[in-house]
Amino acid sequence: MFNDEKVLPQAEIIAIGNEVISGLIQDTNGRYLSQQLHLLGVNVLRITAIGDDKNCISRVVEDALERVDIVITTGGLGSTYDDITKDVLAQIFNSKMILDNRVRSMLEVTFKKRSQKIPANLHSQYEVPEDATILYNNKGTAPGFLFKRDEKKLFSLPGVPLEMEHLFDTYIASDLKKIQKGVIDHRIIKTVGLTEASLWEKFGPVEPLAKLVTVASLPSYLGVKIRLSYCSKNTEQVKIRLKEAELMVMTSLGKWVYGKDNETLEGKVGELLKEKGKTLAVAESCTGGLIGHRLTEEPGSSSYFLESLVAYSNEAKTGRLEVPSALIKKHGAVSREVALAMAEGIRKTSGADIGLSVTGVAGPGSSDKKLVGTVFIGISEEKKSNCEDFIFYNDRSRNKERSAQAALNLLRRWLLNLKM
Amino acid sequence: MFNDEKVLPQAEIIAIGNEVISGLIQDTNGRYLSQQLHLLGVNVLRITAIGDDKNCISRVVEDALERVDIVITTGGLGSTYDDITKDVLAQIFNSKMILDNRVRSMLEVTFKKRSQKIPANLHSQYEVPEDATILYNNKGTAPGFLFKRDEKKLFSLPGVPLEMEHLFDTYIASDLKKIQKGVIDHRIIKTVGLTEASLWEKFGPVEPLAKLVTVASLPSYLGVKIRLSYCSKNTEQVKIRLKEAELMVMTSLGKWVYGKDNETLEGKVGELLKEKGKTLAVAESCTGGLIGHRLTEEPGSSSYFLESLVAYSNEAKTGRLEVPSALIKKHGAVSREVALAMAEGIRKTSGADIGLSVTGVAGPGSSDKKLVGTVFIGISEEKKSNCEDFIFYNDRSRNKERSAQAALNLLRRWLLNLKM
Secondary structure (H helix, E strand, O other), rough: OOOHHHHHHEEEEEEEEEHHHHHOOOHHHHHHHHHHHHOOOEEEEEEEEEOOOOHHHHHHHHHHHHHHOOEEEEEEOOOOOOHHHHHHHHHHHHOOOEEHHHHHHHHHHHHHOOOOOOOHHOOOHHHEOOOOEEEOOOOOOOOEEEEEEOOOEEEEEEHHHHHHHHHHHHHHHHHHOOOOEEEEEEEEEOOOOOOOOHHHHHHOOOHHHHOOOEEEEEEEEEEEEEEEEEHHHHHHHHHHHHHHHHHHHHHHHHHEEEEOOOOOOHHHHHHHHHHHOOOEEEEOOOOOHHHHHHHOOOOOOOEEEEEEEEEEOOOHHHOOOOOHHHHHHHHHOHHHHHHHHHHHHHHHOOOEEEEEEEEEOOOOOOOOOOOOOOOEEEOOOOOHHHHHHHHOOOOOHHHHHHHHHHHHHHHHHHHHHOOO | OOOOOHHOOOOEEEEHHHHHHOHHHHHHHHHHHHHHHOOOOEEEEEEEEEEOOHHHHHHHHHHHHHHEEEEEEEEOOOOOOOOOOHHHHHHHHOOEEOHHHHHHHHHHHHHHOOOOOOOOHHHHHHEEEOOOOEOOOOOOOOOOOEEEEEEEEEEEHHHHHHHHHHHHHHHHHHHHHOOOOOOOOOOOOEEEOHHHHHHHHOOOHHHHHHHOEEEEEEEEOOOOEEEEEEEEEEEHHHHHHHHHHHHHHHHHHHHHHHEOOOOOOOHHHHHHHHHHHHHHHHHHOOOOOHHHHHHHOOOOOHHOOOEEEEEHHHHHHHHHOOOOHHHHHHHHHOHHHHHHHHHHHHHHHHHOOOEEEEEOOOOOOOOOOOOEEEEEEEEEOOOOEEEEEOOOOOOHHHHHHHHHHHHHHHHHHHHHHHOO
């Protein structure tokens, strides 16, 4: 999988909880830990979710300790009757339970602040396995534990993400940094507007890139992400390789790339608007407010985003946006003509430099004799305007998401003056 | 874990992909499959995520086939070089590859629609293991497979959620229904407006409920969900138990319950508006369009939702909503007075029966001398109006989400005439 991975320590993650295994909640701890471990040069082999079952926990933990150097469990450390992780681990490591005064005094302080006594059901939290190192938790009631067997380590963390992350950062990351032998790092290049097949066709042969780094292509209905990964003992070398690979991708696909790693399309658009000193207003129909919602996820968006008008009714289109009702009558609310009139209307009535509009049929029904998934996106500035049309084929929610993505991408290309 | 679970067939789910094991993407397939399998009376013992590694896939698949009756793998069926699931499974089941004409002709039809030939890198998709039953996929390019060993079944599905769900529904669900021996079912009761602690305080002793069904309490920053579960050979018995438990919860917590199972707060609000024949318009500031987005997730929302105005700038508030600029000057844009004026303004200018408004400081910065997280929510009808205020303490995104949730809840209570 990775270039140099054999030099690295190996880990497994075990998520424990009936609520996870029954599908009631999504386990997100596995992903968080996996990302963090990679950055610390630890290769993750498995993430296993299991229920609060004694035999199953024992077996999965023992098997993982056979295979890898580091095992991290999450969950099952609470104080309700189905939380059994601590007892099962104590048995696995032949450790008897003792009382820990520091856990008790930490809880006392917490409850004193609320002028309360420690509830009886939390008393079991002071009982800890004698042979474990205690990972004191000041973000919750359950401490974590570190058990050792020969050179191997097992960390047991609570399942609440906030507490799990806190204990990982406080105890595990610092521990692993001491033995760090290398780094696995990634660069994610995010594209919009191409299918996976046409993206790789435009890129050409992938071999030169694949010689440099490990490449993964991650398609979704909002765009394709390209992940470049490299692993080495030499941290500097990892940076250089990823930079080189990134340049190779940008050279052929730059026009379709809106950002990397944690960057977002709405962030890119915001950056461009700020750079050019332009303001924006949006007229949304089928997206229902999603474009405004995405734009305002960016801190500071109030400096360029003036307003969004969700003109769901025809009255809002004619009244607020001054779209002539004859135009709607002639072409239908979902049409090129109305999209352009909406973009111009929101620009003029709001006083923004740029008007962006979306009108379409999200589905499942269509009152407009247009196919479900038909979407028109308009953009208007004082001296020029444009409209693009799309036919998506998805359900209501996805059509809304794809329409918002296409609208933000049209705006990005408009601001960059990119012809496609 | 469940009352009668030993009578049920057992399954394991295996998510295959470097992008999952490295934490690049969140696997959501495991959760989906686990939920669906439970409803079909299949108990899930493990969900394991592993990379695209031949030895690891072989070992995990063989081990799972030892333990359980049904194994479902997801991922690794694409046509890029790191997709190896099909080949590894063919080896495990000693099956050679043959060409499948139906897979090819389905691809031909798909690409003909786009006036294209099948790209060369997709040709490997017609190669299928001779001994597998093919699960034809008309939502994507990769077919799924069913392998059998004695009484045990292994289903291999693509990793793209839409395709995975489609093949599960088409092939696996119907197959499992034939051998269904019992049901594990859940009822989720969704509440809003109470913390977990105050919710259970209002409920009183949980024991009578816990005698009837298995109870789980799932808090999040948007509200608390209560899950009631029961398992039995007798499907009718499961329904009766869950109904009885649901009634017990509704009796004490009904005012805070907005729905059950897949119901949403925006759906509930939409239902109430339709029932009462009232129309709605929204003036959003800090939520940026999220309320409109949520309202329009409901099919048919155009019958009651007229428009949302995302008045991010003060000009939009005064111009579009006719909020007196003196009012903004005197009290600040984030104030009770402005929230009420926005609600009245959107109602009057849109012609809707009800106007709903939100104004607040989403953060991270505040230009208004108000604390980050301060939010005012206004509601206006012809003869009455109301305003509630909140202080949230989270990041920008969560403050937006909590504000939208609080606004929709205020509207729900308004429509139901509920005093809290």
